[in-house]
Amino acid sequence: MCMDTSSTTSLLNANGTPFSTTKRYDGDIQKLNAVYKKNYQSFDDLGTKGGIAYPTGYFTYSNNKNSATDQEALIAEIVVKVNQLGHSEIRKVDSGHMVLGCYVIGVTYSAELWKRITPYIDVLAPQHFSETHKINPVVKATGLPALLSDQVFGNVYPEALLKAGRTPGPVPDHLDRRVLYHLLSRRLAADPDFVGVSFCACLHDNAHTVAAYDRGQPGFFTIDNEPRSKTIATAQEANEFIYKHVRQPLGETAIKKLDEDYHETITAYQAISKRRNAFLGEQ
Numbered sequence: 001m002c003m004d005t006s007s008t009t010s011l012l013n014a015n016g017t018p019f020s021t022t023k024r025y026d027g028d029i030q031k032l033n034a035v036y037k038k039n040y041q042s043f044d045d046l047g048t049k050g051g052i053a054y055p056t057g058y059f060t061y062s063n064n065k066n067s068a069t070d071q072e073a074l075i076a077e078i079v080v081k082v083n084q085l086g087h088s089e090i091r092k093v094d095s096g097h098m099v100l101g102c103y104v105i106g107v108t109y110s111a112e113l114w115k116r117i118t119p120y121i122d123v124l125a126p127q128h129f130s131e132t133h134k135i136n137p138v139v140k141a142t143g144l145p146a147l148l149s150d151q152v153f154g155n156v157y158p159e160a161l162l163k164a165g166r167t168p169g170p171v172p173d174h175l176d177r178r179v180l181y182h183l184l185s186r187r188l189a190a191d192p193d194f195v196g197v198s199f200c201a202c203l204h205d206n207a208h209t210v211a212a213y214d215r216g217q218p219g220f221f222t223i224d225n226e227p228r229s230k231t232i233a234t235a236q237e238a239n240e241f242i243y244k245h246v247r248q249p250l251g252e253t254a255i256k257k258l259d260e261d262y263h264e265t266i267t268a269y270q271a272i273s274k275r276r277n278a279f280l281g282e283q
Contacts, residue, residue: 024070024073027043029041029042029043029045029046032046035064035066035067035070036052036067038052052067052070054067054071054074055071076109076110076113076116079102079109079113079116079117080113080116080117082102083101083102083117083120083121084120086099086101086102086120087099087119087120087121098122098123099120099121099122099123100121100122100123100125100147100149101117101120101121101122101123101124101125102125103125103127103149103150104125104126104127104149105127105150111137111138111141114138114141114142115141115142118142118143118144121144122144123144123145123146123147123195124138124139124142124144124145124146124147125146125147125148125149126146126148126149127148127149127150127151128148128150128151128152129148129151129184129187129188131263135193136191136193139193140193145193145194145195146193146194146195147194147195147196147197147198148188148194148196148197148198149198150198150200151184151188151197151198151199151200152199152200153177153180153181153184153199153200153201174218174228174230174231176269177218177231178230178231178234179265180265181199181234181235181238182234182237182238183258183261183262183265184197184199184262185197185238185239185241185242186238186241186245186258187255187258187259187261187262188242189241189242189244189245189246189249190245190249190250190254190255190258191249191255192249194246195246196242196246197242201219201220202217202218202219202220203219203220203221204219204220204221204222204223204225205217205218205219205221205222205223206219206223207223220232220235
């Protein structure tokens with residue numbers, strides 16, 4: 001397939017033909033034309049001068065089911081090729097290097113895609129601890145442990161993301177950040193499926209003029225370089241817990257209790273946000 005975003009790019013097989021296009025459409029160019037409203041004369045015609053446009057938004061797929069399936073397949077093929085290349089290049093210079101794979105932003109890959117890239121990585125690296133895209137079943141299926149590549153624990157997000165339920169909820173100050181760091185560190189360290197976590201955080205407080213979104217991001221130091229001692233102490237204590245229990249996972253009952261504590265807290269934060277909006281008569 002060719003994939004057209006701001007410009008046309010194509011993923012080609014070794015023989016130079018667009019990846020799996022012919023196979024996906026049983027060698028019938030008219031089937032492809034019907035899906036994409038095109039008038040290519042052959043697959044060679046598509047490969048030399050054609051382009052197929054897909055939505056460019058963040059994990060946005062076409063409204064057409066057949067087109068969306070093609071789009072997902074193309075993305076998966078790109079993911080596999082990138083992991084193959086990375087693994088090959090790393091192994092050329094270091095046979096024992098741990099390959100973390102690619103940072104998977106926002107949502108994890110499908111279980112099927114994780115399985116396809118298993119030969120090229122040593123750990124799974126989803127971005128978030130998520131109930132929507134659970135990684136534990138993939139750990140069981142692939143035999144690889146998970147390392148959270150960019151776990152959020154208190155960034156300040158715009159209301160649009162809060163309303164969409166795509167963030168843990170409002171985290172207005174450092175006390176809340178300490179709560180989430182405390183809960184997450186224990187939940188993850190206790191679980192034998194996880195071997196580590198990289199928390200997403202700023203070192204210094206940022207003003208909205210130099211940080212993402214519509215408000216400044218909080219850090220471990222003020223903009224005047226004064227340490228936020230309680231936030232730092234909470235992180236230090238939690239990190240000690242991680243180092244201890246990642247080697248000595250807790251039992252199933254203890255993990256379940258930690259999981260409930262974390263999700264109950266997230267639900268409480270989200271409820272606060274909803275009540276605030278309801279008070280103001282907003283949806």
